[in-house]
Amino acid sequence: MFTGIVEETGTIQAIKKTGLSMALTIAASKVTSDVRLGDSIAVNGICLTVTGFSDNQFTVDVMPETVKATSLNGLSKGSKVNLERAMSANGRFGGHFVSGHVDGTAEITRIEKKSNAVYYDLKLSPELTKTLVLKGSITVDGVSSTIFGLSDESVTVSVIPHTISETIFRTKAVGSIVNIECDMIGKYLYRFLHKTEQTKSNQTITEAFFSENGF
Amino acid sequence: MFTGIVEETGTIQAIKKTGLSMALTIAASKVTSDVRLGDSIAVNGICLTVTGFSDNQFTVDVMPETVKATSLNGLSKGSKVNLERAMSANGRFGGHFVSGHVDGTAEITRIEKKSNAVYYDLKLSPELTKTLVLKGSITVDGVSSTIFGLSDESVTVSVIPHTISETIFRTKAVGSIVNIECDMIGKYLYRFLHKTEQTKSNQTITEAFFSENGF
Amino acid sequence: MFTGIVEETGTIQAIKKTGLSMALTIAASKVTSDVRLGDSIAVNGICLTVTGFSDNQFTVDVMPETVKATSLNGLSKGSKVNLERAMSANGRFGGHFVSGHVDGTAEITRIEKKSNAVYYDLKLSPELTKTLVLKGSITVDGVSSTIFGLSDESVTVSVIPHTISETIFRTKAVGSIVNIECDMIGKYLYRFLHKTEQTKSNQTITEAFFSENGF
Numbered sequence: 001m002f003t004g005i006v007e008e009t010g011t012i013q014a015i016k017k018t019g020l021s022m023a024l025t026i027a028a029s030k031v032t033s034d035v036r037l038g039d040s041i042a043v044n045g046i047c048l049t050v051t052g053f054s055d056n057q058f059t060v061d062v063m064p065e066t067v068k069a070t071s072l073n074g075l076s077k078g079s080k081v082n083l084e085r086a087m088s089a090n091g092r093f094g095g096h097f098v099s100g101h102v103d104g105t106a107e108i109t110r111i112e113k114k115s116n117a118v119y120y121d122l123k124l125s126p127e128l129t130k131t132l133v134l135k136g137s138i139t140v141d142g143v144s145s146t147i148f149g150l151s152d153e154s155v156t157v158s159v160i161p162h163t164i165s166e167t168i169f170r171t172k173a174v175g176s177i178v179n180i181e182c183d184m185i186g187k188y189l190y191r192f193l194h195k196t197e198q199t200k201s202n203q204t205i206t207e208a209f210f211s212e213n214g215f
Numbered sequence: 216m217f218t219g220i221v222e223e224t225g226t227i228q229a230i231k232k233t234g235l236s237m238a239l240t241i242a243a244s245k246v247t248s249d250v251r252l253g254d255s256i257a258v259n260g261i262c263l264t265v266t267g268f269s270d271n272q273f274t275v276d277v278m279p280e281t282v283k284a285t286s287l288n289g290l291s292k293g294s295k296v297n298l299e300r301a302m303s304a305n306g307r308f309g310g311h312f313v314s315g316h317v318d319g320t321a322e323i324t325r326i327e328k329k330s331n332a333v334y335y336d337l338k339l340s341p342e343l344t345k346t347l348v349l350k351g352s353i354t355v356d357g358v359s360s361t362i363f364g365l366s367d368e369s370v371t372v373s374v375i376p377h378t379i380s381e382t383i384f385r386t387k388a389v390g391s392i393v394n395i396e397c398d399m400i401g402k403y404l405y406r407f408l409h410k411t412e413q414t415k416s417n418q419t420i421t422e423a424f425f426s427e428n429g430f
Numbered sequence: 431m432f433t434g435i436v437e438e439t440g441t442i443q444a445i446k447k448t449g450l451s452m453a454l455t456i457a458a459s460k461v462t463s464d465v466r467l468g469d470s471i472a473v474n475g476i477c478l479t480v481t482g483f484s485d486n487q488f489t490v491d492v493m494p495e496t497v498k499a500t501s502l503n504g505l506s507k508g509s510k511v512n513l514e515r516a517m518s519a520n521g522r523f524g525g526h527f528v529s530g531h532v533d534g535t536a537e538i539t540r541i542e543k544k545s546n547a548v549y550y551d552l553k554l555s556p557e558l559t560k561t562l563v564l565k566g567s568i569t570v571d572g573v574s575s576t577i578f579g580l581s582d583e584s585v586t587v588s589v590i591p592h593t594i595s596e597t598i599f600r601t602k603a604v605g606s607i608v609n610i611e612c613d614m615i616g617k618y619l620y621r622f623l624h625k626t627e628q629t630k631s632n633q634t635i636t637e638a639f640f641s642e643n644g645f
Contacts (some may be wrong), residue, residue, distance in 0.1 A: 001218070001308035021331040038220060038377060041307035051377050061375055063332035065363055086218075086307035087522060090431065097400065098310060101361050145412040185353070185622060188404045191348045216433070216525035236546040253596060255524035266592050276590055278547040280578060301433075301522040312615065314526060316565040316576050329471045394584060399566070405564045 001162075002042045002098040003145020004137075006082040006167045007031055012075050013057055022072065027057045031083045042084040042093045044168070045142030045179045046070055047100020052072075068100045071141075080168045084141040096137040101189075102179045104128050106140075109154070110171055114162065115160045119148070121173075124154045124180055131182045131190040138155040139181040143167050153166035217257045219295040219352075219359025220311030221382045222246055225258075227290050228272055234314040235279035237287065239263075242272045246298045255315065258272075259383070260357030260394045261285055262301075262315025285317050286356075286392045295383045297357040310359025311352040317394045318402075319343050323387055324369070331386075332373045334363070339395055341367045346397045346405040359384050397405040432472045434525030434567075434574025435632030436512040436597045437461055442471075442505050443487055452502065456476075457487045461513045470516040470530065474598070475609045477498055477516075477530025500532050501571075501607040510598045512572040525574025526567040532609045533617075534558050536570075538602055539584070543625035548586045548599075549578070554610055556582045561612045561620040569611040573597050 008178060024043070031041055035058055039050045048060035062072060075081070096123035106124035115118075122140070129152055132138060136147050149156030164170050172178070225243035239258070246256055250273055254265045263275035277287060290296070302308070321339035328334075335357065344367055347353060351362050355372060364371030379385050387393070454473070461471055461611035465488055469480045478490035493642050505511070536548070536554035543549075545589060552570065559582055562568060566577050570587060579586030602608070 001311050019330045029558070038309070038381065039307070040220070049375055049377050061331055061377065063373055063375060064330045065332065065373055073607070086309040089216075089302045089306045089308065090304050099350075099352055099361075101352070103350055184400060185619065186335045186406065187348050187351065188401050189408065191625070192346075194406050195345065216526050234545045253524070253592060254522065255435070264590055264592055275593065276546055278588060278590060279545045280588055282550055295497065301524040303515045304431075304521045304523070305519050306522075314565075314567055314576075316567070363436055399615060400561075400619060402563050403561075403616045403621060404565065407561075407623050410560060 001087045002047070002084050002142070003062055003087055003098055004045075004096055004098045004139045004142060005084065006143055006163075007084050009166070009168055010083045012077055012079045012081060014077065015075060020067060022062040022067050023051075023059060024062060024072075024075075025057055025059045026083070027079060028083055031085050032056055032058055034085075040081070041087045042086075042098070042100045042142045044071065044081050045098070045100065045139050045181055046102050047086075055169070066102070069104060070179045071105050074177055080171055082167050084142055096139075097140075097184045098139050098144060098181060099184055100142075101181065103182050104180050105177050106155070106180045107177065108174055108176045111174055116161055118161075118164060118169075119156055119158050120169075121149070122155045122157065122178065122180070123153060124155060128182055129153065129155060130182055131186040133186060136186060137183045138181075139183075141168060141178045143169065180186045193195070216302045216308075216316050217262070217299050217313040217357070218302055218306070218308045219260075219313045219357060220299065221358055221378075221404050222299050224295045224381075224383055224422055225298045226298060227294045228294065229367060235282060237277040237282050237355055238266075238274060238276045239277065239287075239290075241298070241321070243298055244271055245359045246300050246334040247271055247273055250251055250300075256315070257297070257299040257301075257315045259286065259344045260313070260315065260354050260396055261287070261317050262273045269379050275391060281317070284319060285394050286320050289392060295386055297382050312399050313354050313357075313359060313396060314399055315357075316396065318397050319395050320392050321395045322371070323389055323393065331376055333376075333379060334371055335384075335387075336364070337370045337372065337393065337395070338368060339370060343395055343397055344368065344370060348401060348409055351401060352398045354381060354394075356393045358384065380427075431517045431529050432514050432525075432528040433517060433521070433523045434475075434528045434569045434572060435514065436573055436593075437514050437593075439596075439598055440513045442507055442509045442511060445505060446508065450497060452492040452497050453481070453489060454492060454502075454505070455487055455489045456511060456513070458513055459486055462486055462516050465515075472512070472516075472528070472530045472572045473528065474501065474511050475528070475569050475611055476502070476532050479513055487595045487644070496532070499534060500609050500615050501535050503609055510601055514572055525569075527614045528569050528572075528574060528611060529614055531611065533612050534610050535607050536585070536610045538604055538606045538608065541602070541604060544641040546591055547568070548591075548594060549586055549588050550599075550602075551579070552585045552587065552608065552610070553583060554585060558610055558612055558618045559583065559585065561616040563616060566616060569609075571598060571608045573599065
């Protein structure tokens with residue numbers, strides 16, 4: 001469980017591909033300070049398990065399913081990545097539960113600086129936008145962001161200078177691919193609501209429905 | 216409160232059945248290192264209270280309700296079990312919010328190795344799947360897992376080699392029974408949504424309802 | 431933050447009432463071992479601030495609001511109370527997240543011993559049950575408990591012998607009043623869902639809604 005507050009940006013030291021899976025070695029200082037085997041660390045928003053570590057670097061295994069559903073394939077030696085350790089038990093209940101299970105990717109289609117904020121338009125599938133809500137939360141490469149604009153195929157988020165300087169947002173350009181996790185609560189509500197609708201709409205609003213209700 | 220990151224596997228030393236309840240004596244080293252009477256330890260995902268301990272073993276009481284709702288009845292002397300101590304205040308939520316209150320059991324119906332991941336199909340009741348969501352979390356024998364496939368009667372989780380080697384997943388086969396805890400967040404939202412649906416549908420659609428909405 | 435694992439039962443030495451507020455002096459040994467002015471101690475699940483202490487006793491002030499919302503008024507000299515210190519940095523969440531902010535009281539309406547567990551039916555307001563969920567957590571007089579039964583106006587919890595012997599559950603009878611705190615995660619999600627419902631229901635049922643449904 002994470003909160004979407006990036007702790008530091010690390011650097012890819014090595015990428016070992018074996019068939020469809022991958023092992024990443026990442027240089028970092030803060031998240032390795034108390035690391036142990038089996039710990040969970042979010043790498044660009046993807047929850048990965050630490051399988052090895054030394055002073056200032058750690059290694060993680062990436063399953064085929066995860067490689068396929070994220071932007072990890074676009075990484076190379078020297079790439080910068082957002083890093084966050086799992087939420088600490090005495091941490092604050094942030095406004096946003098992030099599981100680190102990425103739902104898909106999006107493409108940056110517009111970057112616009114307005115006063116002290118930068119607006120990013122992200123093109124993404126309706127499968128993802130359907131569970132989102134205006135002013136709701138979305139995680140972009142592990143960064144918890146607020147949704148300022150929303151349509152069937154795009155989302156607009158606005159990022160403050162501090163977040164840009166502390167994350168890989170600073171390395172992004174129009175055309176960049178980012179990992180997207182939709183807010184957990186929205187996903188649950190969408191599924192429950194549509195399962196109920198499904199059961200209800202199997203009983204479509206028919207003439208009989210009205211007569212049952214005395215019309 | 217747990218997080219679904221198993222700390223070690225212990226071994227059943229003795230099982231004492233009294234009527235419908237049970238007392239288990241479990242050999243372990245890591246979770247007994249700082250154990251105290253009254254501590255909570257998750258045994259195959261079930262939160263149990265320590266009622267006795269010595270150097271490398273501890274004893275727990277199991278209520279009839281818990282014996283009935285879980286796979287504990289299938290254990291025997293020498294069985295391996297997953298163990299996790301309650302979240303430490305300075306610990307991290309490497310998995311998700313796990314209460315240790317098991318919701319039911321599931322049967323493993325398929326095990327498939329794909330590259331560096333192993334996929335498990337679990338057959339379980341619609342009463343449990345109704346509160347789950349794709350890419351959501353589920354606890355299997357105390358192991359925090361990601362839902363990669365979901366239907367009314369089954370869930371597919373994928374487990375990385377590290378987790379398999381560190382837990383009793385390594386002892387499981389098709390037909391094995393596992394304990395399931397559904398994600399707490401999903402259960403809450405499901406109940407709230409259906410209570411709201413219930414209150415809404417109790418207000419049958421009346422003449423007044425239509426006029427209020429301008430028809 | 432507490433976790434609902436009672437450390438010891440203390441004894442009321444003195445109760446000083448001033449208008450609607452109250453000062454309690456409580457005899458205890460364990461929780462006074464490292465006590466300091468300003469520390470938080472949960473008394474029957476109520477987070478109170480230590481305003482004075484000597485070897486084996488401490489004093490706390492109780493605000494009118496807290497006196498009104500809890501069962502403290504029912505205490506007298508010699509009454510036993512459940513005590514728990516705030517989570518220490520190296521403590522463990524053996525129960526669940528407990529804030530010590532009591533939501534209300536409940537009346538015990540049934541006590542039934544079944545094998546090695548005792549079941550308690552608690553009558554409480556729908557305002558409290560609405561945020562609860564089956565197999566979820568609830569705090570009863572500061573004791574973290576699992577919800578085994580739930581209806582609009584009642585909750586059933588089951589308590590193991592160890593917990594009964596270590597807490598004031600042993601002094602309770604049918605008719606006793608207990609303090610209730612509902613699970614923090616449930617309250618948080620309930621509020622979040624109803625805020626979202628409010629935003630949705632502002633979009634009244636329009637002509638379009640009906641034409642979409644074929645009318």
